[in-house]
Amino acid sequence: MEVALIGYTSDPELAIATAARVSSSSTTAPELLRKLTRDQVDSLIKQLISRGHLSPFEHASFTFAISGISRVTSHQLVRHRLASYTQQSQRYVSLKKLNYVIPATISVNPEIESKYHEAVRNAHQLYLNMLDADIPAEDARYVLPQAMETNLVMTMNARELMHACSLRLCLKAQWEIVQLFQAIKGEVERVAPRIGAELKPKCYQLGYCDEAESCGIFPTKEEIEVKVR
Numbered sequence: 282m283e284v285a286l287i288g289y290t291s292d293p294e295l296a297i298a299t300a301a302r303v304s305s306s307s308t309t310a311p312e313l314l315r316k317l318t319r320d321q322v323d324s325l326i327k328q329l330i331s332r333g334h335l336s337p338f339e340h341a342s343f344t345f346a347i348s349g350i351s352r353v354t355s356h357q358l359v360r361h362r363l364a365s366y367t368q369q370s371q372r373y374v375s376l377k378k379l380n381y382v383i384p385a386t387i388s389v390n391p392e393i394e395s396k397y398h399e400a401v402r403n404a405h406q407l408y409l410n411m412l413d414a415d416i417p418a419e420d421a422r423y424v425l426p427q428a429m430e431t432n433l434v435m436t437m438n439a440r441e442l443m444h445a446c447s448l449r450l451c452l453k454a455q456w457e458i459v460q461l462f463q464a465i466k467g468e469v470e471r472v473a474p475r476i477g478a479e480l481k482p483k484c485y486q487l488g489y490c491d492e493a494e495s496c497g498i499f500p501t502k503e504e505i506e507v508k509v510r
């Protein structure tokens with residue numbers, strides 16, 4: 282998989298801090314943009330997070346080029362509704378070249394792995410045969426497996442990035458989407474370290490794990506209650 286940040290709000294942290302300051306200042310945003318120091322930006326962002334005042338984070342957007350993820354993962358990704366997506370079409374693009382994802386649990390088992398490759402290749406061969414038989418790509422694609430790789434562009438604001446990361450950086454989420462959001466976090470950290478630092482699993486905000494079983498980073502609520510009793 283490859284994740285590249287291909288566009289973002291210029292100085293995203295300053296944009297957020299300026300928007301936040303506008304709410305409690307007689308000064309205009311252009312003036313604040315000139316006056317706010319880096320330390321003030323840092324401290325404003327910290328305050329917003331600790332008070333749960335998250336709407337200013339909607340003023341910073343990030344656009345990512347994501348390639349080589351499976352259709353399994355792109356389907357999970359687009360469930361995050363507060364974002365914009367443009368995905369490679371399987372109607373207009375004939376997938377003559379076979380690119381697909383192999384989960385590690387499958388690749389460590391040679392017998393299963395070879396059957397997996399065979400099943401994917403057979404499905405793809407039938408797809409190619411259908412294209413040769415003049416069946417439109419939009420219909421031939423029904424036979425393609427969810428393992429097939431896809432490419433897309435996604436634009437998400439910092440508030441939704443924090444929300445999506447809270448769910449998808451949780452180690453209880455599926456490995457491929459965890460890897461995807463780890464890469465997204467890495468890209469944000471490069472240009473906006475304060476925002477990047479806030480991209481973390483939900484347990485860091487909650488102070489406990491709300492899953493049935495903890496990965497070990499934080500205890501579950503039940504485990505904490507047992508200790509308190």
Ligand SMILES: Cc1cc2nc3c(=O)[nH]c(=O)nc-3n(C[C@H](O)[C@H](O)[C@H](O)COP(=O)(O)OP(=O)(O)OC[C@H]3O[C@@H](n4cnc5c(N)ncnc54)[C@H](O)[C@@H]3O)c2cc1C
Binds near residue numbers: 362363445448454455
């Ligand atoms: C580990 C894991 C397992 C999952 N398993 C399943 C599964 O088995 N089946 C399944 O169908 N899905 C599953 N999902 C997807 C999940 O149900 C959500 O669709 C997905 O995580 C998107 O998150 P979201 O709905 O919080 O918010 P987003 O779409 O990211 O929206 C952000 C927030 O905006 C608000 N919001 C957005 N739209 C609305 C709206 N229409 N009305 C009111 N408030 C809104 C909500 O507060 C929401 O939390 C799973 C997700 C995870 C992380």
